[in-house]
Amino acid sequence: MDDKSIVALYWSRSETAITETALKYGTYLASISSNILDSWEDAQECVNDTYKDAWNSMPPHRPSVLSTYLGKITRRISIDRWRKRNAEKRGGGELPLVLDELEDCVSGSGSIEDEIVRQELVKLFNHFLNSLPVTERRVFLCRYWYMDSIQSIARQFGFSQSKVTSMLHRTRAKLRVLLEKEGY
Amino acid sequence: MKANDLLCIIGEAADEHIQDAKNVKKMRMPQWAKWFSVIAACLVLAIGIGGFLLTRKGGISSPGSETGGSGHDGGSTFMSYAGPVFPLTLREENAAISARRNITMDFAPWIPIWISNEEEAASRTELTEEERQDVLNSYNRCYPEGGRYQSSRNILVTDSYTLTNNDTQDQTVRVLYPFVSSLNYLSKKRPTLTLNGEVLETTLHAGSYAGGFEGAWENWDETHENPGSLNLARFESWEGYRGLLSDGSYLQRALSDFVDFSHIPVTVYEITDAWGPERNDDAGIPNPTIRIMFELDFSQTKILSYGFNQGLYDREQGIMGKGFSISQPGERGYGVPCYIIVIGKDIHNISYQGFATGGWDTKKTVETGVTITRTESNLEAALRLAARYQYQDLTDAGNYFDEAPDYGFELYFGLMKEHLMAYGILAENGAERYADGMIENLDVTGVDRVFWLEAEITIPAGKSVKMDAVFEKEPSFDFYCNASENKGICGYDLVCELGSNLTFTGQTAKLEDRGQIEIVRQNFGFDLSRGITEVKLTEPHYYLEVKSAGKD
Known part of the structure; x- marks a missing residue:
């Protein structure tokens, strides 16, 4: 499915938006997160949080480049997660x-x-x-x-x-x- | 300014640079590509289309598509359903063999484990000793206590079978162990099979897409119906798999050969040597693009394409257009040809033009060039050629975990053909999702399917052997944006006899909770407070939903 259609699904509040996002960008987002966190499971949680943020932010946002829009969210969430883990001495990754x-x-x-x-x-x-x-x-x-x-x-x-x-x-x-x- | 600030600033890099950074591909033309180009150019076959129905035919009306929202006999309906653990079966039914099954669900992966900085640095074997010391120093600065904790939400499943030969003759049988995965996650989800503790050599078989299609939720509020086939509709509960596996036909298709398209003649247009101006925002050329335009009779011609990322489909005028961004040296896609595969009556009046952007409304033209070579071939050869490039792309850059696909090209190609025939433009009633004919858009690697690992074992007369399937099972879960009642809850389920031809003399399940979980919902009958962690299984389906003992 193309990005425009996926964004349209978010705007129409269709849960399919999440499924389509996961299908198209799940692996990409998990790779960003797992580079930062060095943990597949934590990365999955951050990717889930990315879907939540995407759901909450579209609307009002209508990103022109969905991959980087989602990637930026994942990166931010993963860094935050890393900082929290680092404070608990459980950091990791690159x-x-x-x-x-x-x-x-x-x-x-x-x-x-x-x-x-x-x-x-x-x-x-x-x-x-x-x-x-x-x-x-x-x-x-x-x-x-x-x-x-x-x-x-x-x-x-x-x-x-x-x-x-x-x-x-x-x-x-x-x-x-x-x-x-x-x-x- | 601190490094953390700079890290955040870097996070705000422009979208095009972030995209472009991963737009890299090794420029070397693979040897196989040259070889297959020659083969494709030489093959000229002209045969009818009748052989389509020989093997592995699926389709939107197949049992696999009876899915989505079909109710549920217990437990939650999760937004991300991982699929159940299935029982072992035999390739050929054998009345002399009986089985006893003991399945252990071990929450050991939930236990936080200590990763020492020393271990972490030592695992970086690609580094020189000096670099490794630098890494260790960095970790020591970040984790002055010498390491960190890590845990998972997967469970370790040991699915054990005692297989008994009740006959007076030795029995050599081929066992099949099923599991749910997509090609993308196969390396993480593939079980290990052992016989009396020795790892078995296995062959992998893949079923077709385990799910169906649905519409785009247009007019849902008014009609409460969602017709159409633009979106994937994945299974939401074990009942989807029950529809898939209960009559054995899905497994039989998975064990049979893939369809061969050699008898279908096609005309192939190969587009190579694309050149044009460099990207230049200041000059108003942000995305130099080439559009190929041609005329066709939509009622007599079907088009498959590879390498294009734009399309125009004007049925009334009988015009189709396919466009692609011109790759620069070093970029992903550079040097890879584009293909237009014509099935049926040939296209005509083919032409091309360069444009400043990829939008079909762009009027600004730029000077570009391509070489378009027309050959006559057959669909098997032409599709194989394009699939090779697509598979190479997965190997080079498509798998973001730096793991090359471990399932092999032939399986990938076979599943692509199957998907195309079942749901693509070759299907009688294809999905809208694939109506554009773009080969890259076929969901070959991303969709869930049931796989089987096959192994041969011998059970001596009157004796028993112990066979184990060991693997990590991911949880089913809800995305946080919805169904808050399931926030933080992980679901795991299993089926007892679905899809199996074995005669079971008994089944039990054992829970190794490791002090990590609180049970939220279940139908096993476990009771942690009373120490009941082992139960007999008599129902067709069991579910266990838990949350972390340490969390709300």
């Missing part, structure tokens, strides 16, 4: 490594709490993504959006793991320079 790597890019002082500042930062980040060569951008997002392991990225792109690692290092360095320049 996220600790990802956070460790992202420390390279940030000052480490102060948090972004102002919504306007956050929105500006989102714009800046998307400009940064636009400025990257295509492959570098893809590798960066596979690692820091999808939280794929280095091994998995190397397999997907046909690169050696060391090439992926050095490419990510280079991209993080560029991002750090940009963020410093813009005062973050």
Whole structure:
């Protein structure tokens, strides 16, 4: 079923929307979540929560790209779940490594709490993504959006793991320079 | 700014970049593709369509489609129904063999287990020692207590059979153990069969789609009817499987050969060498696309296609259009041909044009090019060619768990043909869901079906053997957005004799609750407070619905 029809099912409050979403995107969403949580069962729960959020948010939302709309929800829920588990010393997955790597890019002082500042930062980040060569951008997002392991990225792109690692290092360095320049 | 903030900002990356990041495919043309291209180009067969009805025919009116909302004799009707545990059967009925069944439902996977940082790091065997130490350091920073806990909502099922040969001759029989899964989850759900503790070598058989179709809930409020076949209607209770398995025909179809389409002549249009401008938002070319347009007589021609993601179907004018986004080097789909497979009278006045976007209302054209090669072939060869690409796509990028499909191409291809014949454009009364003829849209890997593992065993005269099927069974559950009464409740069920030709001398069920559960609803007769954890089974169907003992 195409995305437009699935969104229409949400808007018509048909439970079939959930079934169709699960059929088309269940595996994709579970992969996002299990990368973050390293637990198939927890990932399934987060995917269920994604369906709940999708159900509650459509309407009013009518996303143009359903996969990424759902993917963003799953990613957010899974990170929240990871944080909770981490507080209980039950974290796991790629996220600790990802956070460790992202420390390279940030000052480490102060948090972004102002919504306007956050929105500006989102714009800046998307400009940064636009400025990257295509492959570098893809590798960066596979690692820091999808939280794929280095091994998995190397397999997907046909690169050696060391090439992926050095490419990510280079991209993080560029991002750090940009963020410093813009005062973050 | 902290790393956590940056993580959230990255989460807001633009949709097109998020999509594009996974739009990667190895560019090497597989060897088989070249070989099959040659075969497809050489095959010219012209035979009638009569052989359609030979094997594994299903369809919307088949027993498998008597489903959905058909009532339920006990327990909840879950939104996500995992299917019951089925009993063992024999490929050929054998009066000399009797069986005693003892099934254990073990909640051990619910117990939180400690994963130490050391173990976690040591499992990363792909890393160098130095990288592994880095990983360990990271985990140690995050879990300073040295590790973390992990648990599951699956249960461990041990379905044990004592098979007794009551004859004076040794009996060699082929056993069949059924289970519910889709191709996508086969590797997680496939049981392990053992005979007297030794793992058995098994052959996999797959049944057709276990479910039916329903409409899109248009006018539901007024009519309370949902006609149509746009959506899948999956089984909601064991009764769907009862309709499927009770007369043995579903199993017989699963054991028979797949249909062969070699006798159906087709004309194949292969679209290769697509080129066009690069994507450029600033220049107003966000998605350079090629549309192939052609004329046909809808009453005499059926079209299957592969590689297209847009379609135009104008029956009145006798015009069809198929479009696809031009892949760039390194993207998924780059270098893979598109196919238009014509069954019946050939199409004519085929042409193409490039456009700036994929929308059919787009008027802005761009300079593009393709090579269109026409060959005459047969449906088996043409479909196999497209299915190979689709299967390769599943192997390369379609399985997001980095696990290559473990069921093999031939099973995948056979089930695709079966689905196409039962519900697609080759069916007498096909589902609206597949009316566009796009091969990728056939729900081959995602739908549930009943599989059987087949193994040969010998039972000596007058003796017994012990056969076990061991597997993790996922729960049935409700999505949280509805039916809040079932929030946090997991359901598991089993059937005692459905689909089995064995003579059972007795069946029992044992519950290993591990202190993890509170029973909410059941018909087994377990009573944890009184220590009753083993019961005799005499009903056709049993259900157990539980929640975590530690949760509301």
